[in-house]
Amino acid sequence: MKHVRVTLDANGREAEIHPMYDVLANASYVERATAMHWNVAGDELGIMHYVVGDREPFVAAMESIPEVLAYELTSAGDDAFYVYIRDATNEPMRELFDAVTRTPIVVIPPIEYERDGTVSYSAFGPSDAIQTALEEIPDPIAVTIAEIGGLAATPGVLESLLSERQREAIDAAFDLGYYEIPREANHEAVATAIDCAPSTAAEHLRKAESKLLRSVLTG
Numbered sequence: 001m002k003h004v005r006v007t008l009d010a011n012g013r014e015a016e017i018h019p020m021y022d023v024l025a026n027a028s029y030v031e032r033a034t035a036m037h038w039n040v041a042g043d044e045l046g047i048m049h050y051v052v053g054d055r056e057p058f059v060a061a062m063e064s065i066p067e068v069l070a071y072e073l074t075s076a077g078d079d080a081f082y083v084y085i086r087d088a089t090n091e092p093m094r095e096l097f098d099a100v101t102r103t104p105i106v107v108i109p110p111i112e113y114e115r116d117g118t119v120s121y122s123a124f125g126p127s128d129a130i131q132t133a134l135e136e137i138p139d140p141i142a143v144t145i146a147e148i149g150g151l152a153a154t155p156g157v158l159e160s161l162l163s164e165r166q167r168e169a170i171d172a173a174f175d176l177g178y179y180e181i182p183r184e185a186n187h188e189a190v191a192t193a194i195d196c197a198p199s200t201a202a203e204h205l206r207k208a209e210s211k212l213l214r215s216v217l218t219g
Contacts, residue, residue, distance in 0.1 A: 033052070
């Protein structure tokens, strides 16, 4: 089993896969976008995005695309919004999703649309299944992959190894400069930040560091 970080690059040809893919990856009015949740049902795709950008041209683009069957949008501030899009899929889009859904791979949200037009996401599963899925991703998409490690390296899993107080301690230590070289804070400063005795703060840090180090070395 392995956790990998996958990057997809259609090199400006995203519209050949799906017009909404092109909008999310390349539109000048989209500063940043993430696909948070999705479901494929036959010839339709339901997908929830968080988008930072200009809402009006984004809505205009959706309304001009025949493959967009329906959408619902809600504001998340002056320059951000959540949008659910119900898309009709085409053959390239079905091939892209089928490459994953036909295997036991788990794609871990979110899918991130980067500023350079690439799309990246994390996946976990058997090594041979990951290899098979990547080989089936359709043209014109190029795939690059970085192996991250095992299950402990997947997003969300590492954090769950720590108790709430251990996470508070290590977050405070990081913010205070405890891990800087040279150190900018000591156990006493961490203890003050999380309202406990210095000996307790030191214990929280030792246990958190031990769990995190073990997860990296054995992942």
